[in-house]
Amino acid sequence: MGTWLATIRFPDGTERYAHYSTVVESTYNPLYPEVCRIGGILPSGDECHRDEPVGEPLPYDRDAPLSPIGELVLVAVAHQPDDDVWHALYCPGGGRLVGPLSGHYRYRMQEEYDLIRDGDGVRHLCHWARPPAVCGAEPAGERLGLYFPSVGVYWGAETDGPYPESPPAPDMFAEWNAPDICRPCLLTWLLEPDPAVAPEPQPEQPSTWWTRVKRAWQG
Ligand SMILES: [Zn+2]
Numbered sequence: 001m002g003t004w005l006a007t008i009r010f011p012d013g014t015e016r017y018a019h020y021s022t023v024v025e026s027t028y029n030p031l032y033p034e035v036c037r038i039g040g041i042l043p044s045g046d047e048c049h050r051d052e053p054v055g056e057p058l059p060y061d062r063d064a065p066l067s068p069i070g071e072l073v074l075v076a077v078a079h080q081p082d083d084d085v086w087h088a089l090y091c092p093g094g095g096r097l098v099g100p101l102s103g104h105y106r107y108r109m110q111e112e113y114d115l116i117r118d119g120d121g122v123r124h125l126c127h128w129a130r131p132p133a134v135c136g137a138e139p140a141g142e143r144l145g146l147y148f149p150s151v152g153v154y155w156g157a158e159t160d161g162p163y164p165e166s167p168p169a170p171d172m173f174a175e176w177n178a179p180d181i182c183r184p185c186l187l188t189w190l191l192e193p194d195p196a197v198a199p200e201p202q203p204e205q206p207s208t209w210w211t212r213v214k215r216a217w218q219g
Pocket of ligand 1: 124134
């Protein structure tokens with residue numbers, strides 16, 4: 001637990017550094033130009049016991065308007081101690097990491113969204129796996145299989161036996177530069193909170209699973 005080093009890799013090979021909190025699972029702006037490794041000497045004169053960003057924080061403006069969508073830069077973020085790597089967007093205008101600020105976004109996206117192709121072959125992100133897409137489009141193609149709701153969504157369903165294991169959650173922002181991904185969908189997902197729409201009610205309620213648990217509690 002605590003604060004760890006996050007390394008941000010830019011397409012030209014440049015590395016920047018930031019703080020990552022494993023308490024709230026988030027990377028923090030601003031970015032730093034340098035890193036002090038374990039065993040090195042910190043600017044304070046103390047020995048460095050955990051890799052950490054050092055140097056003058058790079059200029060950043062949280063209130064600067066977001067750069068045009070085509071100018072956002074796809075970066076790879078890795079944080080210690082587990083070296084989890086995911087892709088995120090960097091805004092050159094504000095000098096800030098826009099997000100996702102944690103690799104956990106992959107699971108959240110997988111639990112609530114699917115990709116659906118439109119007539120031009122573009123993949124859109126659709127909440128609860130149905131149109132309209134996050135960008136407002138109405139794709140009518142097949143669901144592409146990202147959607148894998150968590151156990152909670154199954155609670156209302158008639159489910160016996162163990163819950164299915166989630167497949168690995170893909171890093172959708174890694175596809176930012178793919179020609180068939182809808183960038184407005186990804187960016188809107190990142191910037192705007194989810195609309196308050198619940199999944200469709202399931203036909204069988206309460207579930208046998210729930211009934212069993214309730215009986216166990218009452219027994
Ligand atoms: Zn879209």
